Amino acid sequence: MPDYGQIQVGAGTLDARLVLGLAFILFLLGAVGVLIRRNPIVILVCIELMLNAANLTLITFAAQLHNLEGQLFALMVMTVAAAEAVVGLAILVDIFRVRDLDDVDELSELKG
Amino acid sequence: MIVPQIVFWVMAVIAVIGGLGVIASRQPIRSVLSLVAVMLALSVIFLLLSAQFVFAVQVIVYAGAVMVLFLFVVALLGPMREQATRRLRFQWPLSILVVAVFGGFVYAEAQGIGFRAPDKVDLSVFGTVQQIAAGLFTTYLYPFELTSILLLVAAVGAIYLSRGGRTASEVRREEEEDDSPPRRGTRRGREDNVA
Numbered sequence: 001m002p003d004y005g006q007i008q009v010g011a012g013t014l015d016a017r018l019v020l021g022l023a024f025i026l027f028l029l030g031a032v033g034v035l036i037r038r039n040p041i042v043i044l045v046c047i048e049l050m051l052n053a054a055n056l057t058l059i060t061f062a063a064q065l066h067n068l069e070g071q072l073f074a075l076m077v078m079t080v081a082a083a084e085a086v087v088g089l090a091i092l093v094d095i096f097r098v099r100d101l102d103d104v105d106e107l108s109e110l111k112g
Numbered sequence: 113m114i115v116p117q118i119v120f121w122v123m124a125v126i127a128v129i130g131g132l133g134v135i136a137s138r139q140p141i142r143s144v145l146s147l148v149a150v151m152l153a154l155s156v157i158f159l160l161l162s163a164q165f166v167f168a169v170q171v172i173v174y175a176g177a178v179m180v181l182f183l184f185v186v187a188l189l190g191p192m193r194e195q196a197t198r199r200l201r202f203q204w205p206l207s208i209l210v211v212a213v214f215g216g217f218v219y220a221e222a223q224g225i226g227f228r229a230p231d232k233v234d235l236s237v238f239g240t241v242q243q244i245a246a247g248l249f250t251t252y253l254y255p256f257e258l259t260s261i262l263l264l265v266a267a268v269g270a271i272y273l274s275r276g277g278r279t280a281s282e283v284r285r286e287e288e289e290d291d292s293p294p295r296r297g298t299r300r301g302r303e304d305n306v307a
Binding site: 003004005007008009010011012013014016018019020022024025026028030031032033035036037039041042044045046048049052055056059060062063064065066067068069071072074075076078079080081082083084085086087090091092093094096098099 | 128132150151157161173177178185188189207248255259266269273283
């Protein structure tokens, strides 16, 4: 049985497992960042990092399966990421207009 | 030929270093610029994986537009140095533990799973703009049109949220000027109602 994990890249090959491993590492880095950072802008940046890792996974499988749907879905993910960044940053600017904030944990009004 | 693997490894190292820079740098501007580095490295890997159109979109829209938006907001809000606070000191090891457990699960699940045989398609046109367009405008026309509504909603929402209002200094000045009538919903107001 041939190793289907080898992706043809030009004249050579690239192991899909390597690329998926890179996406895995980047996603975990983004998750750690969301959990440990306190600056709201950096948290949004880390979410973008996770979305990029997901995109890399989609495109890797698109290349491995010779199926274009992964690339199309990656484009959709980019659209959603752009919308999310725009709305998130607008909310942040609105919060910062009313008060100074250097820790998302300070936003605890709903605790009652 | 080993060239694709060399390119991949160089870009992977840049991406991982950039990812570490995103979560480790103290100033938000450095996090944003590290993310730009990650995105550019990933775009080269997209190109290796014959995703030419996604490569172009990644460079122009993502690294170009979205990250410039982030930079504008960082510039607008001024430098915010993150200081280590006393409270929630347990958060650090706990989050590392949570992510390690999650990563362990994903890694364990991925063991022993083989790859399916690729589809039989004409690889000479795979990933070209024509093919992407054919997919977007035939099979996936409906989700493609829905993304335009999504972008419209996001634009309207951003304009609504960023319309003119009181600034932090104005709010502070007003609170100093009239301290007397407690606003509804504040803690003081509720205690007054009970009394």
